[in-house]
Amino acid sequence: MLPKRAQLSQLPTHWDLLVIGGGITGAGVALLASQLGIRVLLVEQKDYAWGTSSRSSKMVHGGLRYLSQGNLRLTRESLREREIYLKELPHLVKRVPYLFPISKGQFPGRGIMGIALWLYDKLAGVNERRWLNTAELNELWPSYTNPNALGAYCYSDALTDDSRLVMRVLQEASANGAELINYVRAEDIKLHNGTSQVTLVDAHTNDTHTVYAQQVINATGAWADSLSGTANKIRPLRGSHLVIPTNLLPANSCLTLLHPRDKRPVFIFPWQGSTLIGTTDHDHQDSLQIEAQASHNEIEYLLEVVKTVFPKNTVNTSDISSVQAGVRPVISSGKAKKPSQERREHLVWRGAGRINVSGGKLTTFRVIALDALKEAGFIDGPTHRRLYRQGHLFEHSITWPKGLGDPLAPAPSQNELLAWWQWCIRHEQVQHLDDLLLRRTHVGNHQQDGGHALLLEHAPWLQRExxxxKQRWQQELTRYQAIWQQFYQIQK
Ligand SMILES: Cc1cc2nc3c(=O)[nH]c(=O)nc-3n(C[C@H](O)[C@H](O)[C@H](O)COP(=O)(O)OP(=O)(O)OC[C@H]3O[C@@H](n4cnc5c(N)ncnc54)[C@H](O)[C@@H]3O)c2cc1C
Structure with missing residues (x-):
């Protein structure tokens, strides 16, 4: 639970640590710092998880792709973290069967995949993989059609609700005393008598407030270059997903397919009562000042997979509930590699009066946070190693309404949804309707009208909560509709 959003002008001016960015990286830094007794303030220019951390593939995973690229360290680290969250956040991170169909003459074939998955399981300390023959594959995915299919490997990874994971981490940080404020932008970091001086701007009022911190950690993901105080390092890569009603494309496990065009892996998986298909990997040329938007080509690319492996399925653009596009903060190799060939590790680097941290994965946020805190001088090498090995992260038991954040829960009933909304409004610094419908809950992602009818039906109750x-309600409704139509609604 978070306290009511503070007034910017009433915030203390002196801090041990200022964290800029309220995605998973900033949240992780704030949590670990608060556990170490560091006085920490976190600011987010929009809403918590507004950036990439609400637009991921929702996987807490090792990433078979990284293994295939020979990136053993990232895979091992991610698998280790996956096992931690499966134990610590069982309602929010769920183990899910993943299926990787294999057909005659395919690369990688059954032999190589068998070895890769043996290693994958070994690195995670589990034994989950098994071979399914075509009958068993068709039992799980009855309409999967591939005359050359030999069967499929079944292994396990995990799914989560990414924006709720950010909220859970922030709630833990807040319970330890971290101060968190959304809709506050950090600008202009300067060194002043050995401490960092940062101007903060309230996005609602444009009021400014100057704070001083012993250390500033710039955890702004794809936006990191704008505050790094160094040469640019980020190659923003956009990835998009389609959200499809589950009755039109039922999914009971995660199907991993190689796209017929370029052999990139694409996933089809269940998520909170819908089926998600993703993702793409393109250089993001648009301004980062506006939300990312899926292109027509990306939508076609993703639908092409469905048409290839489910030829009888008639899903088309008019069936899509919504689209979701996010920008990966990938550390550029500086070489003209294809987007998918860029490595996905994080980087911590110094700029004047700040430590920058970007890249990496949702899954590895704890490791990223530890590295940033070490570079900032809050922990030394032995403490870093001890905390890394310790694994344990969540001390406080925070009880959410049933089903909220469960990646595999079916779509909520209206009563459940209203209970979720009420809880989030009361405890999670909701400032706008998009906070409530696209990040605290996901009605806006799952419903073809973005939840508009529900908003109208419950307008008086929501206004009160x-x-x-009345005037503010109308403004917020208009704002929400504009955001949803431009960035989430499929352009037919
Ligand atoms: C399509 C896609 C799929 C992915 N799938 C997975 C997956 O399945 N599993 C996985 O582990 N990882 C996945 N990732 C990677 C993962 O989502 C990202 O690595 C992670 O979310 C990055 O978190 P972050 O906190 O660094 O950045 P963000 O979540 O973008 O947070 C940075 C925040 O900083 C804020 N900000 C920017 N400038 C300022 C400022 N001046 N002042 C204040 N705040 C500011 C932004 O508004 C933003 O909210 C995926 C990424 C994409 C794009």
Whole structure:
């Protein structure tokens, strides 16, 4: 639970640590710092998880792809972290069967995949993989059609609700005393008598407030270059997903397919009562000042997979509930590699009066946070190693309404949804309707009208809960519709 959003002008001016960015990386840094007794303030220019951390593939995973690229360290680290969250956050991170069909003459074939998955399991300390023959594959995916299929490897990884994972981490940080404030932008970091001086701007009022911190950690992901104080390092790569009603494309496990065009892996998987298909990997040329938007080509590319492996399935653009596009903060190799060939590790580097951290994965946020805190001088090498090995992260038991954040829960009933909304409004610094419908809950992702009808039906109740006048309600409704139509609605 978070306290009510503070007034920017009332925040203390002196801090041990200022964290800029309220995605999973910033949240992780704030949590670990708060556990170490560091006085930490975190600011987020929009809403918590507004950036990439609500637009991922929702996987807490080792990443078979990284293994195939020979990136053993990232795979091992990610698998280790996956096992930690499966134990520590069982309602939020769920083990899911993943299927990798193999057909005659395919590369990688059954032999290589068998060895890769043996290693994958070994690195995670589990024994989950098994071979399924075609009958067993068709039992799980009855309409999967491939006359050359030999069967499929079944292994396990995990799914989560990415924006709720960020909220859970922030709630833990807040319970330890971290101060968190959304809709506050950090600008202009300067060194002042050995401490960092940062101007903060309230996105609602444009009021400014100057704070001083012993250390500043710039955890702004794809936006990191704009505050790094160094040469640019980020190659923003956009990835998009389609959200499809589950009755049109039922999914009970995660199907991993190689795209017929370029052999990139594409996943089809169940998520909170819908089926998700993703993702793509393109250089993001648009301004980072506006939300990322899936292109027409990306939508076609993803639908092509469905048409190839489910030829009888008639899903087309008009069936899509919504699209979701995010920008990966990938550390550029500086070489003209294809987007998918860029490595996905994080990087920590110094700029004047700040430590920058970007890249990596949702799954490895704890490791990223430890590295950033070490570079900032809050922990030494032995403490870093001890905390890394310790694994344990969550001390406080925070009880959410049933089903909220469960990646595999079916779509909520109206009563459940209203209970979720009420809880989030009361405890999670909801400032706008998109916070409530696209990040605290996901009605806006799952419903073809973005949840508009529900908003109208419950308008008086929502107005009361949110404490908004009629005029404010109308403004917020208009704002939400504009955001949803431009960035989430499929352009037919
Ligand atoms: C399509 C896609 C699929 C992915 N799938 C997976 C997956 O399945 N599993 C996995 O482990 N990883 C996945 N990733 C990677 C993962 O999502 C990212 O690595 C992670 O979310 C990055 O988190 P972050 O906190 O660094 O960045 P963000 O979540 O983008 O957070 C940075 C925040 O900084 C804020 N900010 C920017 N400038 C300022 C400023 N001046 N002042 C204040 N705040 C500011 C932004 O608004 C933003 O909210 C995926 C990424 C993409 C794009």
């Amino acid at each position: 949110l404490g908004w006048s």
